[in-house]
Amino acid sequence: MAQDSQPNRITLTVLETSDVHGNLMPIHYANNRPHDVGLAKLATLIKRQRAANPTFLWIDNGDMIQGTPLAYHHARLDPEPPNPMILVMNELKADGAVLGNHEFNYGRAHLDKAVRESHFPWMAANIVDSASGEPAFGKPYLVKELEGGVRVAMLGLCTPYIPNWENPAHIEGLAFLDAVETAKVWVPKLRAEEKPDVMIVAYHGGFERDLDTGEPTEPLTGENQGYALCMDVPGIDVLLTGHQHRTIEGKTINGVLVAQPGHRGEQAARIMVTLERADGGPWGIVSKQSELLSVQGVEADETVLRMAAEYERKTQEWLDQPMGCVEGDMVVLDPMRIRLGDSPLIEFINRVQMEAAGTSISNTALFADDSPGIPPNVTMRDIVSNYIYPNTLKVIRITGQDMRDALELSASYFQTSTDGTVAVNPSFMQPKPQPYNYDMWEGITYTLDIRLPVGERVVELSHNGEPVRMDAQYDVVMNNYRAGGGGNYTMYQGKPVVKDIPTDVSELIADYILQRGTIHATLDRNWKVVY
Structure with a gap:
């Protein structure tokens, strides 16, 4: 959040990453050629944005810990060290993460280890313990009071379609609730109890309808409920999305600003919410905008590369085995x-x-x-x-x-x-x-x-x-x-x-x-x- 010359006007900046899919190094593993992807390059963007916006939020929107040979090697062959993606996220001071469907791919023990190692919360209000009905991964939201007393609440949701894909043993004891119905419970609850000035929903899911016309673009199975979240759940200011690997910027649906940053760490979505108040009164939103920041041509962060070096060495040795x-x-x-x-x-x-x-x-x-x-x-x-x-x-x-x-x-x-x-x-x-x-x-x-x-x-x-x-x-x-x-x-x-x-x-x-x-x-x- 960067404060301009007017003390009663402030701009909240949120950076969203999503569907990074284990891409840490800026290479293509098929041939080790340079590739404009990954968390090492995103790290440079994250640090730049944090430096320019002292009260700054970075949220990852899911599918972080699976998807590359490096992630696979850690999960299946060398699971004892800290998860390399989590290690870097901790270094970059992630504010929170949302569970994606691919977080479950290597089994619950692997996911639970990653969650334990994280210095930030993992959120998914609609993934609950099937016995108790309580959120299975702890508190499914975060609330932060930032510069000028601005309060930001962020609720995490995930596509409930996971049982249609995942190995049942990996999700045993869990229930996956409808994202819209869950949001209808949690958003007013957070509005009433936490009194945020900005209400953000971070949803690992995409859009089931055309963003402009509202016409269905896919079977309405419940896999992607982003449009319904905007239309049917009052009180959301910003909806961060993912899962579909789309690039969405500068769009508003029913007054809700929406964004999606593609996949593999090729872009991050920057959301800017400007608020004003009169003489110490309550903050009110006066404008919202979003844009995508590309990692193309961005230098990878040297600290992250050093942290990843031993994981990468082991992965490359394994990949070159005849x-x-x-x-x-x-x-x-x-x-x-x-x-x-x-x-x-x-x-x-x-x-x-x-x-x-x-x-x-x-x-x-x-x-x-x-x-x-x-x-x-x-x-x-x-x-x-x-x-x-x-x-x-x-x-x-x-x-x-x-x-x-x-x-x-x-x-x-x-x-x-x-x-x-x-x-x-x-x-x-x-x-x-x-x-x-x-x-x-x-x-x-x-x-x-x-x-x-x-x-x-x-x-x-x-x-x-x-x-x-x-x-x-x-x-x-x-x-x-x-x-x-x-x-x-x-x-x-x-x-x-x-x-x-x-x-x-x-x-x-x-x-x-x-x-x-x-x-x-x-x-x-x-x-x-x-x-």
């Missing part, structure tokens, strides 16, 4: 080409899943367009550069109709032009790119004709040489995110779980290669896309 060799071609040159027809890379990952699960049908995705594929000499770096999430596997029992419905949903990933070119359906690009929601299958034979209308594109579907019967049952292995219905694959929700394989898929892939030494790229061309 796993084995590949005979054949598993390199990705064109991600769209991978999704338009069977490829050795996708076939390989599906075969690893099928062996681990003991099933004959599997699906997986090419998770990101920058997935490099697997080169002839394989290291751990190559594996985690392709399988970038800490997913585990589940075998669920589905019907042939479920299978067809899932393939139709995947087929909607594409749209075609009159000249025959193929592009990604905008619904898979907004509010963020979702390549991880297009699945490719092994163990069945199918053809997708994307010249046909959405919902009518599966033109061939068979198993073991016979047409898939819509009323028959099939056991399919897939990652835990998809098995829970993630990515709007609602046909999988509530299906019987035949087997749960709790090992991370990246570990299964590494073990598969280590046991064999040499992997032979295969291609059975069991599926294709016609366009």
Whole structure:
């Protein structure tokens, strides 16, 4: 908060980070090239803003401790030292953090350790103990009295959709309440009891509707309730959002200033709330604005780099461990080409899943367009550069109709032009790119004709040489995110779980290669896309 020449006028400055996803170092782990991301670069921005605004708040809005090889290495292979992300957040004097859905990915023990190590509160009013109904992570809000006696209250909320994705063992004993209904309880309570001059809600969730028109932009599942928070909960001055990896600045909904700073630490959102008072009277808000601050070209903070050095050294050693060799071609040159027809890379990952699960049908995705594929000499770096999430596997029992419905949903990933070119359906690009929601299958034979209308594109579907019967049952292995219905694959929700394989898929892939030494790229061309 910076005070200008008028003693009765003050500007509150809040910096929001969100969805940093374990990015601490400003590098791309696939090749160690410099990358304008991460907490080391954000640290420079945070320190600058703190110096310019003596009474300053920095809040992280969730998904901080998962997402990079460094975060994975600490969680799975070297968990005894302090969590590196928390160590840096403490150094930078974070005022608070909101729990994100990915905070649970490595299990409750890992999360609880991070919370214990934090010198700041973790907030989520709608994540409660299922027995007592009380917030499970302590006080779900913070109140600070700043320069001039300005009181700021901040309530933390998280998307309640977590049980649809997360390993049940990681969230045992927790209940996830509707964010809007929870805010309706807590915001007036804080207004009445704490009497803040500024009421901020920090919500690890995004927007389910167009910010200007209010029209739905996605199924109204309750995953993203940002618009409803603005419209249905009186008393919110500022809504900080995340989860969708969007960049939002300078927007107001129903009088509520909203912001979202993207992901990976590429930007921070700066919120400025100007207040005035008359001769020592109560403060009143006279203006609100938000903008994004990019880390592009910003030098990483040297103190943070020194703090991270030993974690990074161990991570790099692990990443360079040789796993084995590949005979054949598993390199990705064109991600769209991978999704338009069977490829050795996708076939390989599906075969690893099928062996681990003991099933004959599997699906997986090419998770990101920058997935490099697997080169002839394989290291751990190559594996985690392709399988970038800490997913585990589940075998669920589905019907042939479920299978067809899932393939139709995947087929909607594409749209075609009159000249025959193929592009990604905008619904898979907004509010963020979702390549991880297009699945490719092994163990069945199918053809997708994307010249046909959405919902009518599966033109061939068979198993073991016979047409898939819509009323028959099939056991399919897939990652835990998809098995829970993630990515709007609602046909999988509530299906019987035949087997749960709790090992991370990246570990299964590494073990598969280590046991064999040499992997032979295969291609059975069991599926294709016609366009």
